[in-house]
Structures are given as structure tokens and as C-alpha cells.
Amino acid sequence: MAKRIDATNVTAYYGGFKAIxxxxxxxxxxxxxxxxxxxxxxKSTFLRSINRMHEVLPGARVEGDLTIDGQNIYDRDVDVTxxxxxxxxxxxxxxxxxxxxxxxxxxxxxxxNGVRKKSILDEAAENSLRxxxxxxxxxxxxxxxxxxxxxxxxxxxxxxxxxxxxPQVVLMDEPCSALDPISTLAIEDLMFQLKDRFTIxxxxxxxxxxxxxxxxxxxxxxxxxxxxxxxxxYDDTQxxxxxxxxxxxxxxxxxxxx
Amino acid sequence: MTTSVAPRPTRPPDAPETLRARRLPRxxxxxxxxAALLVAAALAYGxxxxxxxxxxxxxxxxxxxxxxxxxxxxxxxxxxxxxxWSALIHSAFVLAVAPLASVVWTxxxxxxxxxxxxxxxxxxxxIGARDPDGGAYHAxxxxxxxxxxxxxxxxPLGLLCAIYVVEYGRGRFAATIRFFxxxxxxxxxxxxxxxxxxxxxxVVSPVFNDGRPGxxxxxxxxxxxxxxxxxxxxxxxxxxRLVPAPLREGAYALGVPKWKTILRVVLPTALPGIVTxxxxxxxxxxxxxxxxxxxxxxxxxINFNPFQDNQSSLALFVYQQAGDxxxxxxxxxxxxxxxxxxxxxxxTIAAKLLSRRNRxxx
Numbered sequence: 001m002a003k004r005i006d007a008t009n010v011t012a013y014y015g016g017f018k019a020i021x022x023x024x025x026x027x028x029x030x031x032x033x034x035x036x037x038x039x040x041x042x043k044s045t046f047l048r049s050i051n052r053m054h055e056v057l058p059g060a061r062v063e064g065d066l067t068i069d070g071q072n073i074y075d076r077d078v079d080v081t082x083x084x085x086x087x088x089x090x091x092x093x094x095x096x097x098x099x100x101x102x103x104x105x106x107x108x109x110x111x112x113n114g115v116r117k118k119s120i121l122d123e124a125a126e127n128s129l130r131x132x133x134x135x136x137x138x139x140x141x142x143x144x145x146x147x148x149x150x151x152x153x154x155x156x157x158x159x160x161x162x163x164x165x166x167p168q169v170v171l172m173d174e175p176c177s178a179l180d181p182i183s184t185l186a187i188e189d190l191m192f193q194l195k196d197r198f199t200i201x202x203x204x205x206x207x208x209x210x211x212x213x214x215x216x217x218x219x220x221x222x223x224x225x226x227x228x229x230x231x232x233x234y235d236d237t238q239x240x241x242x243x244x245x246x247x248x249x250x251x252x253x254x255x256x257x258x
Numbered sequence: 259m260t261t262s263v264a265p266r267p268t269r270p271p272d273a274p275e276t277l278r279a280r281r282l283p284r285x286x287x288x289x290x291x292x293a294a295l296l297v298a299a300a301l302a303y304g305x306x307x308x309x310x311x312x313x314x315x316x317x318x319x320x321x322x323x324x325x326x327x328x329x330x331x332x333x334x335x336x337x338x339x340x341x342x343w344s345a346l347i348h349s350a351f352v353l354a355v356a357p358l359a360s361v362v363w364t365x366x367x368x369x370x371x372x373x374x375x376x377x378x379x380x381x382x383x384x385i386g387a388r389d390p391d392g393g394a395y396h397a398x399x400x401x402x403x404x405x406x407x408x409x410x411x412x413x414p415l416g417l418l419c420a421i422y423v424v425e426y427g428r429g430r431f432a433a434t435i436r437f438f439x440x441x442x443x444x445x446x447x448x449x450x451x452x453x454x455x456x457x458x459x460x461v462v463s464p465v466f467n468d469g470r471p472g473x474x475x476x477x478x479x480x481x482x483x484x485x486x487x488x489x490x491x492x493x494x495x496x497x498x499r500l501v502p503a504p505l506r507e508g509a510y511a512l513g514v515p516k517w518k519t520i521l522r523v524v525l526p527t528a529l530p531g532i533v534t535x536x537x538x539x540x541x542x543x544x545x546x547x548x549x550x551x552x553x554x555x556x557x558x559x560i561n562f563n564p565f566q567d568n569q570s571s572l573a574l575f576v577y578q579q580a581g582d583x584x585x586x587x588x589x590x591x592x593x594x595x596x597x598x599x600x601x602x603x604x605x606t607i608a609a610k611l612l613s614r615r616n617r618x619x620x
Contacts, residue, residue, distance in 0.1 A: 082513065084510060091507065095502070098527055108509070109512030109513065112514040
């Protein structure tokens, strides 16, 4: 069920500002791909253009082709909500819905898309929470507000909420940057498990994290402030971190710049 | 021989050498207050200028000056200024609350006289100038109906308008709507009343009323909704803007359509604030007299039909009784005013509780 993603000449704008230019890369199914690079290089912009979240901002638009198993998600007749249901997203800051309980948060995606049957919702809630390694911690307080959990738990709740709608790709935008090392470890473990079912793309500033969790790594960079971000190098994670073929990548991962 | 001398660390001249400082004893402020009161009383009554109000005002000023002076000598300038400003802020609070407390006290003390079953059970029908009884039942019914209908009109309209402006509106059209909503906020209530009189009572309603102008509670509700609408739109707009963008994106990322995101995520998050805004509008509308007088006409009898014939309201009842020649009328006016305040209070509390019931307890 996991899908393959092909980006061809993807260019994204914020109004008149070109944030990324001509990104070409292919993500294989059931792999973890890490996007790394200095701040402002367009990793998040690229990530957000994969499930058409980029265009939510006023004036933002994307050019180029982005295909999921051969289907271009930027075609005119594509339903945005269908794209987003197929490609879930976890954000930098945990964003559980404050008016909903833990249970309601997990099944929010299903319920808001018209699933009413209690048995289906119950099953999805338990499965997703188990998959997010959160079930044991919250099973006795499913009715309590999701915002009352710790930061790490909230983030796992958001992951559970995302996988409850059975997406095929999961995008993660620096999911651990607001979390402590133990919660980060929990989420990294989770990514290993989820890899069996989903294609995962993760943006991270933490290079150890990229080296630990990903199969492939894409390095983005900009020439100078104001220039669009470009894909500098994209290869197996092992190769990027041991023997990168571009000098700039080496400089970045060894800490000489960025 | 040149040896570079390390620059001596410079200290700002007033840097404290110690963390301890002299503090005024705890009894100092009350003592200063007492002294200020005594001095003020001696001055006021000694010079014959007299009057308790003068004593209190003079004592307050003396207290501020005295406290500053004493603190300046004992604790130093910074601490003295701190004391002066916190004393000023507390005085401002007392000044702001005093009229409110005074209003509540006046209402309760004067309104209690007619707080009886008759007042809430009967109307002013067939009550003459010499009759001590009579009540505001018809006015309570009128207020509830008019404000209720106005809220039924305003809340959906105002919510939709605010949702359009915040979530969908782009460019000049949305900016224009915002501008006119702001302008509407400042419409005097008598103008709203005249508008409904000219538009609804004299022109539209005669069509359904055999050509006679249709003064009615519904017309009053229309006028009140003209007044309520901008308040509801503005406060809802502010509350919707406070809902963090990541919540909307979180819902979009689950494949939830925009309208459903607004309905099920954004609105519930903003609900308590929206309810507060609606209740502010309701409170304002319930207190309006002029539009009701113009388009519902008032009346002494109970009228349960808001679409036919004159209706009164509590505010209008207060206005009419306060200007009435009967010696029993002022007491009715006070009790009606008390009832109006209590009614708004109860409605506000009820709305707050309802909007909170769906919220999850922490």
C-alpha cells in the first residue's frame, strides 16, 4: 500500500519569492527518506508541496510534476482532500485539537470524513494508538483532553491521528524538534516500525537523527539568502554520511557550514 | 617597557553592593493612610470647607504623597516609585469598581420594594395612577421575545459573515465588509429604530397587514439585530483569528475539507470567546429603549404574538414608569431595572456554562 513518489522540476513560490527550484527526486515505497540542510533552504517547503499543504498559505503556489505511483497530484482534476488523505503529515509542534479528547483526536480524521460506526472507530483508535506506542500510556484516560498530555505524548498522538486514516505516505516536518531525547527516541523507534507500512519522508535538523532513521538522504542548500533552495545531493544515507560526492554536502555534515 | 594592563571591570555608579535593602515595616502603609485621613479631616473641618467626600479625596492624595515620601527616605527612590505606582493602580481599580458597586446597590435597595409575585405575574393592563399593584410580566415577555428573535437572526448571520471575512474573504471585497461592519458598530440605536420604522413598519409590513403599519415585537427584534450584528461579527472575527493556523493545517492534513475543518475544529475552539461576544451583544440589545419605543410602540397588556400589535420591553417599561406621574410608578421602574440586569446576568452565566459543558475538564 505504500507508494512511490516522483518529483520532477518542482518549483515553489511564496507570492513573488521563489523558495525552491527544480527539485528532482524519487522516493521508493516503504523507505524512510530524510531531508536535511540549513535553515531556509526549502526542505519544509518541498515537504509541504508533496501533500499540497504549501498552497494553503495565501499567494503560495507550486510548479512542476509530483506523481504518486504515476498520478500527478497537481493535475487539475485531482481532489486535494483525497491527496491529503493519501499523504498524511505530522507537524513540527504537536497540534492536537484542543476541544477533543484523546480518543476524539485519534479518530478525528475518520469521523470528519464521515465514518460513524462505533466499532470501526474503536478499532482504529486502538490500532493507531498501539502503532504510535501510546496505547499503554493513555488507554485508561481516552476521554481526557489530548492537550493534557506531555509534549512527546502529544506528538505520538498526532502520529496516531495521522496513521488512523490509513495514509500511504507519512510526511514529518521536524517532528522531534520540540521534544526531549527520550520522546525523540520513542518517535524514532516508531518510524522503524511504521516503515513496514508507510513511505516516510522526514525533515530534520538533527543529522544524527537522519543517519539513524533514514535509508536515503537528500541534502538541500541555498547559495545565499534570497536565492531559491536546490537539491544538492540525494543518495543512500550511508553514502551521504560516509563518502558524499559533493563537497558542499561534506562541509555541511561535518559542520563546516550551516 | 610596555605591559598591557587588563582593563578594570567598571561598575555602574549605582550598582548595589549588597542584596539587602531597608524595607518599610508592614504597618507603615496603613499608618500613613491613617495619618493622611486624620490630616485631611483636620484640614477639611478645620477650615470649614467640610464634607466627607472632600476628606476621602484629600486623604487619598495625601496618602500617595506621604507614602512616596516615607518610602523615598527609608527604601530609596526605586522602591518609592514602585509603591507609588502600585498604589495608583489600586486606586484606579477602586475608582472603576465604585460606580458599578453603587449601581448594583442602588438597584437592589430600591428595586426590592416591588420584588413580589404581582410584579412578575401581572401586566399594567387596567392599572390606573392610583393602583399600587401592576407588574412587568408583559415587558419581560416582550424583552425575551424581541432579544430572542434578534439573537436568532443575528447569530447565524454574524457567524457566517465572520467566517467569510476570516476564512474565505480575500482582497478588497473582504476589506470593504470589515470596514462597514466597523462603521455599523457606531450606529446610534435611534437610527436603527428609524431605519426599521421607515423600511419595515411603514413600507413592507403593511403589505401583510391590510395596508396598516405593523408595529410589532418582530419589528423591534429587527432593529435590535441591526445593533447586535456588528458586535457579533467583530467579536467572532477576533476569536476566529485567535485559532492557531497549525490546528487548521492539522485538520487539512487529515484530508478534512475546509468547510468541515471550520465547522468541527475552528468553531469549537473559538466557541467560548464567540459566546462572550454574543452575550455582549444580547446585553446591549436588551438595554435598548428607543428602537423598541419607535417600532413596537410599547403597551400595557400582555402580547405573546411578536408579529402582531404593540409589545413592550423591560427597558421601555423602565422609561415609561420613570416618567409616569403615579406615585407607585418609580418603584416599578426600579424593580424592572433590577430585573433587566438580573436577566442579562442569568443569560450570560447560562451561556457560559453551556459553552463550557462541551469543553473537556482539565
